[in-house]
Amino acid sequence: MISSVKIFASGLYTTIQDGGRFGYSKYGVPKSGAMDLKSFFLANAILNNDENCAVIEWTMIPPVLKFEGDTIVSVTGAVCVPFLNDAKQKMNCQLRVRKGDVLKLKNVTDGVFGFVGIKSGFQSEMLLGSRSQYNMITTSFVLRKNDTISYNNCVDFSATNSSVHVPVFWNKSNRICVFEGPEFDLLSDSQKELLLTTDFAISNTRNRMAIPLDGQLENELSSMMSSPVLPGTVQLTPSGLLIILMRDCQTTGGYPRILQLSKDAINVIAQKRVGERIRFEREFL
Amino acid sequence: MKKSNIKFQYKRYGENAILIQGPSEVDEILLENLLFYKKSIEKFYDELIVEVISSYNSLLIYYVSTIENVYDEILTLKSLFSGQFEDKVRKKRLWKVPVCYSNSLAPELSSFAVNKSMNIDEVISLHTTPLYTVYFIGFLPGFLYLGGLDEKLVTPRKSTPSQKLEQGSVAIGGNQTGVYPCDSPGGWHVIGKTPLRFFDVNSDNCCFASPGDKIQFISISENQYNDMSLLSNSDIVVPESDVI
Numbered sequence: 001m002i003s004s005v006k007i008f009a010s011g012l013y014t015t016i017q018d019g020g021r022f023g024y025s026k027y028g029v030p031k032s033g034a035m036d037l038k039s040f041f042l043a044n045a046i047l048n049n050d051e052n053c054a055v056i057e058w059t060m061i062p063p064v065l066k067f068e069g070d071t072i073v074s075v076t077g078a079v080c081v082p083f084l085n086d087a088k089q090k091m092n093c094q095l096r097v098r099k100g101d102v103l104k105l106k107n108v109t110d111g112v113f114g115f116v117g118i119k120s121g122f123q124s125e126m127l128l129g130s131r132s133q134y135n136m137i138t139t140s141f142v143l144r145k146n147d148t149i150s151y152n153n154c155v156d157f158s159a160t161n162s163s164v165h166v167p168v169f170w171n172k173s174n175r176i177c178v179f180e181g182p183e184f185d186l187l188s189d190s191q192k193e194l195l196l197t198t199d200f201a202i203s204n205t206r207n208r209m210a211i212p213l214d215g216q217l218e219n220e221l222s223s224m225m226s227s228p229v230l231p232g233t234v235q236l237t238p239s240g241l242l243i244i245l246m247r248d249c250q251t252t253g254g255y256p257r258i259l260q261l262s263k264d265a266i267n268v269i270a271q272k273r274v275g276e277r278i279r280f281e282r283e284f285l
Numbered sequence: 286m287k288k289s290n291i292k293f294q295y296k297r298y299g300e301n302a303i304l305i306q307g308p309s310e311v312d313e314i315l316l317e318n319l320l321f322y323k324k325s326i327e328k329f330y331d332e333l334i335v336e337v338i339s340s341y342n343s344l345l346i347y348y349v350s351t352i353e354n355v356y357d358e359i360l361t362l363k364s365l366f367s368g369q370f371e372d373k374v375r376k377k378r379l380w381k382v383p384v385c386y387s388n389s390l391a392p393e394l395s396s397f398a399v400n401k402s403m404n405i406d407e408v409i410s411l412h413t414t415p416l417y418t419v420y421f422i423g424f425l426p427g428f429l430y431l432g433g434l435d436e437k438l439v440t441p442r443k444s445t446p447s448q449k450l451e452q453g454s455v456a457i458g459g460n461q462t463g464v465y466p467c468d469s470p471g472g473w474h475v476i477g478k479t480p481l482r483f484f485d486v487n488s489d490n491c492c493f494a495s496p497g498d499k500i501q502f503i504s505i506s507e508n509q510y511n512d513m514s515l516l517s518n519s520d521i522v523v524p525e526s527d528v529i
Contacts, residue, residue: 022349025338027484027491028422127486136426136467137486182296182304225309226423226430228338228345230302252340252423252430260299263351285297285355 002123003069004148008102011063013208014143015133016124017115018054024128025251031231032132033247035113035208035270037263039077042166043117046074046094053121054131056143058114062105063143065116067097069153072119075103078111078271079170092166110170111271119154134248170271174199175281177265181233183256186221194218195258199277200242202269208248211269213278216240221256229253232261234280244269291318293366295359300351303358306343311432316420319344320497324375325365339421339496341430378526379416379499382464384455385510386412386477391454394476400440408476409504411435412455416499417462427466427484427492431500434462446472453479455502466492477502480513481524488521499529 007014017040020033034040034057044053056063062080067073075082075091082089083104089095097103105114124131127138135141143149187195200213219240228251229235235243235255244261245253259280261269272278291307298304305322307315323337323344338345352358386409388394398405417431424430434457442458450456450471455464458473465471466483479502484492494500505513516522 023332023336024491025336025347026422028424028426028428029491030426128491136484179297179299182298182306225311225341227340227343228304228423230299230345230347232299250424251338252421257298263300285300 001069001153002150003067003071003099003153004150005118005122006066006068007143007145007147007149008064008066010143010145010147011058012061013059014063015057015141015208016054016122016138016143016149017057017132018121018130019052020132020247021128021130025228028251029128029137030134030209030248030251032130032134032208034115035247036077036111036115036267038267039113039115039271040117042092043074043076043115044121046076046092046166047072047117047119049117049119049121053117054124055118056116056122056149058105058116060108060112062108062114063116065103067099067101067103068148069099069151071097071151071154073097073103074115074117075105076115076117078108078114080105080108080114082106112273113270118151120152123150123152171268173268174276174278176269176278177262177283178234178259178280179262179283179285181257181259182227183221183224183236184258186256187236187258191217191219196280196282199279201277202272202274204274206274208246210246210249211244211272213242213244215242217242223254224256226252226254227257229257230260232263232266233257234259234261246270291315293363295362297352297355298345301349302345302347303352303355303362304343304345305362309342311341311420313418313432315342316418316497320375322366325368326362329361329365340423341420375495375497376528377497377499378494379501379529380494380524380526381501381503382479382481382524383505383509383513384413384477384479384502385505385507386455387507387510389507390478390510391475393474397440397457397474397476401438403437408438411438412457412462412476413502413504416501419494419496419498419500421496422492422494425466425469425484427482429463429483429492429494429500431461431463434460436460438462440474442472443474444472446470450475451478453481455479478510480510480517481522482517485521488523493523493526 017034020031203212294306415433417433420430454475455477456473
């Protein structure tokens with residue numbers, strides 16, 4: 001049976017996300033997908049879902065959700081306290097939801113992106129192999145108040161005596177693991193040294209496309225021919241600004257690609273708040 | 286066009302990708318070779334495992350999973366370029382893209398012409414004469430990187446980008462010209478507008494043009510523009526094209 005969840009309050013930049021798109025870069029389509037894939041996978045693992053099931057992603061301010069049918073949900077990512085109809089719950093475990101229940105997430109204390117997973121995933125429109133919302137691809141690019149998203153009811157609560165609970169794990173480290181990017185060797189020795197020993201702060205202009213860093217790296221490298229880029233690519237602009245590309249980034253870019261974040265480092269940096277300081281730590285493949 | 290003795294560099298790009306880089310130039314022979322290379326890589330690997338992102342002078346080979354042995358992988362990739370070169374990898378098409386060059390749709394057109402010390406007809410003539418080459422699609426879904434802008438039309442980008450260039454804006458920035466597939470901020474000078482959609486998630490291949498194809502802009506009147514806009518709002522409209 002199909003039910004739906006209603007967005008009572010939208011929160012901030014709340015979207016449907018899954019693992020993102022693969023194979024459409026040739027049309028200039030971004031990969032998209034959950035900003036913190038680790039928390040996304042956890043949301044599905046807790047529910048014993050396929051790993052790519054769609055979840056709701058929110059940014060700093062969580063949405064309020066009302067469920068029209070029985071199901072099981074999970075809350076992962078940014079640290080908060082879930083409440084079902086004002087009864088306090090835990091993150092990172094199965095939460096049983098009955099018809100009419102309202103899920104609120106309060107007291108967001110750490111991180112940026114939170115996730116609400118649901119048994120069998122949200123069944124929003126699938127375009128180019130993914131349900132991830134993105135302008136020009138999905139009908140809307142964010143969830144708004146009173147939107148409804150359908151899901152398959154889960155009436156089987158048979159595993160009443162078992163529970164899954166994962167302790168809240170949080171990567172507090174400010175070290176961001178990186179590999180050399182294709183243009184790393186165009187940097188001077190002193191630039192390389194500075195790049196790897198300076199603490200950079202997360203800029204307040206961060207979004208799903210990119211995280212610019214405050215502070216500059218003195219730079220004489222100019223732009224280059226537009227070339228392929230990936231989520232996790234660190235670009236250096238002619239004015240010395242460092243930009244970390246994220247999940248919704250363009251497929252090509254014209255700034256030197258000096259570093260590439262490790263897969264996990266992309267998840268770590270996604271959860272760093274504006275003003276938090278990070279340092280790049282080079283690893284070799 | 287023969288396979289040239291292009292020197293490719295192979296670089297690891299993070300845990301999941303390898304970059305194959307040719308010389309830094311915008312060149313049609315290099316493009317043909319890259320498209321051949323891309324095709325033979327795509328033939329060899331399952332499309333669910335490997336995706337190839339192309340640009341002017343490089344291919345980025347992106348693997349779904351972490352690359353275990355990068356040296357073996359690079360050897361495999363090198364061998365894929367040594368195959369028999371097929372010139373006609375794919376039938377190339379010349380797409381005729383209607384553009385309305387008028388001040389009401391492109392308010393900057395007259396100032397652009399004044400700036401270039403030309404009249405508007407000269408701008409239109411210089412912009413509609415070349416057959417532009419599609420090098421790749423990037424920046425925005427359906428944004429074509431075109432080569433072949435007449436040198437007389439080359440104009441530096443605006444120092445402060447405009448907040449919003451409308452979908453369909455035909456613009457010039459530096460030595461490039463292109464069409465904005467959706468509303469977007471941009472630093473290019475808008476000289477016209479096309480009623481066509483360059484990206485449509487509901488059409489079979491999202492974007493009618495492919496790398497290697499040619500584009501020619503055809504000047505249309507405002508009435509024609511309005512008629513075609515109505516049509517392309519409700520239907521998937523693909524421009525006229527010829528095999529070349």
